[in-house]
Amino acid sequence: MSETKLPRPTDGELAILRVLWARGDSTVREVHDALTREEPEGTGYTTVLKLMQIMTEKGLVERDESQRAHVYRPRATEQRTQRQLVTDLVDRAFGGSPARLAMQALSSKKTRPEELAELRRLLDTLEGGEE
Amino acid sequence: MSETKLPRPTDGELAILRVLWARGDSTVREVHDALTREEPEGTGYTTVLKLMQIMTEKGLVERDESQRAHVYRPRATEQRTQRQLVTDLVDRAFGGSPARLAMQALSSKKTRPEELAELRRLLDTLEGGEE
């Protein structure tokens, strides 16, 4: 039985999820500190707390309450969330064509050659496996 | 210079923009009919009207009022909007790496071989210009 589908995270929620994916399970304080580090004058502590409480209600994160400072854990992996966001965007703005999104992504910004090579390998796999 | 950055369109606004890009400049009635066709029981006429009025204020569309039924025109091309959406997503969820987004896009859905070939040509161009 897989998971009921999680809602699309908002921008603020995604910022928090990024911290959780990078640091691993964390308390509100730890998340808040991390966010403050990358953006001073960002958001206050209680704002982050409230956000994370709502994310718990939505099922985006889980909470271990056995300690006084609750520990939060993302319920979806980074990959899975990325996949969801991408398919969303493909459907909403690219007429359902992932390749068109991919091309737009590559044209717009400079990409490191190593990543291009990796992408090429993926392409080989995809083209090889058809028929 | 006149290109002030346009705000990121919401889901509803994007749906309207898609119609305008596909049909060309249109009246509210034409947009509403198109939306209703692809999603019956979607939104009412006045809802679409209001949305498009707000989009005008935001600068997402322009309006020709010389006819009784105003004619709306997107202020950014589909390409440019796609580019903006992609870079946004790359920054918010892919640590700034367009290639990782591209790979996620291709892994998640089946893509037509013809599009893969096109993508490969783009890759050739990008890698070619590096030496």
Add this chain to the structure above:
DNA sequence: AGATGTCAACGAAGCCCTTCGTAGATGCGG
């Protein structure tokens, strides 16, 4: 002209997201 239909323009309501102030519980150092 009068009836009917179409249009833009508000404005209000409902919901969600974000922000923060405040209160109450809990742990900790003296």
Add this chain to the structure above:
DNA sequence: CCGCATCTACGAAGGGCTTCGTTGACATCT
């Protein structure tokens, strides 16, 4: 034990998005 720091919880405010009812202007058909 008392005071201080830290934490969760709660609620309210503000703004943005979406929805729709209503109104008044304008056109069309008879």
